[in-house]
Amino acid sequence: MTTIAPEEPALEAVFDATVAADERIEPRDWMPDAYRSTLVRQIAQHAHSEIIGMQPEANWITRAPSLRRKAILMAKVQDEAGHGLYLYSAAETLGTSRDELLDKLHTGRQKYSSIFNYPTLTWADVGAIGWLVDGAAITNQVPLCRCSYGPYARAMVRICKEESFHQRQGYELLMALSRGTEAQHAMAQDAVNRWWWPSLMMFGPPDDESAHSAQSMAWKIKRHSNDELRQRFVDICVPQAEALGLTLPDPDLTWNEERGHFDFGPIDWAEFWDVLKGNGPCNEQRISRRRRAHEDGAWVREAAAAHAAKHGKADR
Amino acid sequence: MTTPRPADTPAVPAAARPTEWPLWEVFVRSRRGLSHTHAGSLHAPDAAMALRNARDLYTRRSEGVSIWVVPSTQVTASSPDEKDAFFEPAGDKPYRHPTFYEIPDGVQHL
Ligand SMILES: [Fe+2]
Ligand SMILES: [Fe+2]
Numbered sequence: 509m510t511t512i513a514p515e516e517p518a519l520e521a522v523f524d525a526t527v528a529a530d531e532r533i534e535p536r537d538w539m540p541d542a543y544r545s546t547l548v549r550q551i552a553q554h555a556h557s558e559i560i561g562m563q564p565e566a567n568w569i570t571r572a573p574s575l576r577r578k579a580i581l582m583a584k585v586q587d588e589a590g591h592g593l594y595l596y597s598a599a600e601t602l603g604t605s606r607d608e609l610l611d612k613l614h615t616g617r618q619k620y621s622s623i624f625n626y627p628t629l630t631w632a633d634v635g636a637i638g639w640l641v642d643g644a645a646i647t648n649q650v651p652l653c654r655c656s657y658g659p660y661a662r663a664m665v666r667i668c669k670e671e672s673f674h675q676r677q678g679y680e681l682l683m684a685l686s687r688g689t690e691a692q693h694a695m696a697q698d699a700v701n702r703w704w705w706p707s708l709m710m711f712g713p714p715d716d717e718s719a720h721s722a723q724s725m726a727w728k729i730k731r732h733s734n735d736e737l738r739q740r741f742v743d744i745c746v747p748q749a750e751a752l753g754l755t756l757p758d759p760d761l762t763w764n765e766e767r768g769h770f771d772f773g774p775i776d777w778a779e780f781w782d783v784l785k786g787n788g789p790c791n792e793q794r795i796s797r798r799r800r801a802h803e804d805g806a807w808v809r810e811a812a813a814a815h816a817a818k819h820g821k822a823d824r
Numbered sequence: 825m826t827t828p829r830p831a832d833t834p835a836v837p838a839a840a841r842p843t844e845w846p847l848w849e850v851f852v853r854s855r856r857g858l859s860h861t862h863a864g865s866l867h868a869p870d871a872a873m874a875l876r877n878a879r880d881l882y883t884r885r886s887e888g889v890s891i892w893v894v895p896s897t898q899v900t901a902s903s904p905d906e907k908d909a910f911f912e913p914a915g916d917k918p919y920r921h922p923t924f925y926e927i928p929d930g931v932q933h934l
Contacts, residue, residue, distance in 0.1 A: 534904065536901070536904050537904050583884075586884070587884070590880075590881055590884065593866065593881055594864060594881075597864055597865045597866065600847070600865075605844060606844055607843065607844050662864075663864070666864075670885075809843070809845070809869075810843075812845070812869040813843070813845065813869045815870070816845075816869035816870035816873075819870065
């Protein structure tokens with residue numbers, strides 16, 4: 509997509525200076541090919557995660573315990589669809605198309621966050637997802653609001669504004685269960701036990717094994733390392749769990765006075781890589797359901813296009 | 825000088841994606857008294873659907889009282905490469921700003 513012009517070194521100098529000055533790169537600016545492809549990969553993966561992420565929670569919409577909870581959950585899942593659309597639009601400004609992105613998701617050539625390959629076994633999982641999964645996402649996403657690529661940064665600003673309700677509704681839901689009957693409390697604890705470690709994995713592999721991190725930091729696509737953000741998340745969660753009256757499933761979790769942070773136990777990275785490779789509990793189900801939804805919607809897209817063509821409203 | 829392609833539109837020719845709905849730019853007036861500002865873009869088969877989609881996508885929390893949708897291909901944008909030359913006429917005219925003028929202390933309402 510990038511035009512290779514004779515004056516490329518000069519263009520690259522302008523690009524570097526813009527990034528160094530903490531200004532934003534905009535769609536029609538010259539940018540290095542690798543910057544463009546890194547952004548497409550990251551934004552696409554992010555968009556796919558929002559869309560696939562609708563499935564585990566949608567699983568509980570029909571079984572929400574009250575009308576209030578059902579309305580909240582529907583609004584949250586609808587927000588996630590919106591997040592996916594903001595992000596697909598941002599990716600499209602880099603010269604890719606919506607169809608191409610969806611095709612790559614459906615054929616497994618682009619990934620989505622591994623966290624959504626875990627099942628939602630009980631109603632408490634909806635709470636644990638809101639608190640921990642959306643919480644981890646927010647920790648990751650807040651720095652992305654200052655990402656060097658303008659359209660991505662702007663999408664993240666919108667998304668972060670909306671995420672805060674997601675996290676709070678989850679926390680409130682868990683609070684209600686934790687303060688409920690013994691069985692409800694146990695259900696909340698079980699959900700937290702299952703979602704805690706996968707949530708920590710959401711920050712990606714440790715810094716010394718993270719393939720793209722250094723370059724992304726230099727380009728100011730990324731502002732903090734995976735381990736830094738993971739530590740920030742752990743430090744935030746410990747007192748929140750305490751207030752919930754729930755424990756986090758890590759016997760090594762202790763305050764380290766010297767570091768000023770909580771120490772935590774080793775993460776099972778073998779599990780992370782295994783789920784990423786496609787061997788998680790729900791990989792197959794998530795992607796086949798996504799493909800089916802797309803195919804089932806084909807006639808709607810075609811009918812709308814035919815209607816537009818007939819009435820000439822699309823103007824092209 | 826100008827190119828008939830909007831600032832944020834991909835360079836993929838429409839023929840390369842024949843089934844895809846066209847792209848629209850969305851402008852939202854957040855409340856009376858303010859102008860419409862660019863909120864983002866979306867795909868829709870026609871203008872009516874673009875408006876409905878824009879409402880669902882960009883005003884789920886009452887962020888707007890009015891929406892414009894414009895086919896992305898209808899936006900004409902200045903080229904970023906010509907940034908300096910194109911905007912240069914304004915660069916050397918500080919006398920267009922009130923701060924350019926020296927007025928003695930004590931002179932009021934000026
Ligand atoms: Fe989201
Ligand atoms: Fe969310």
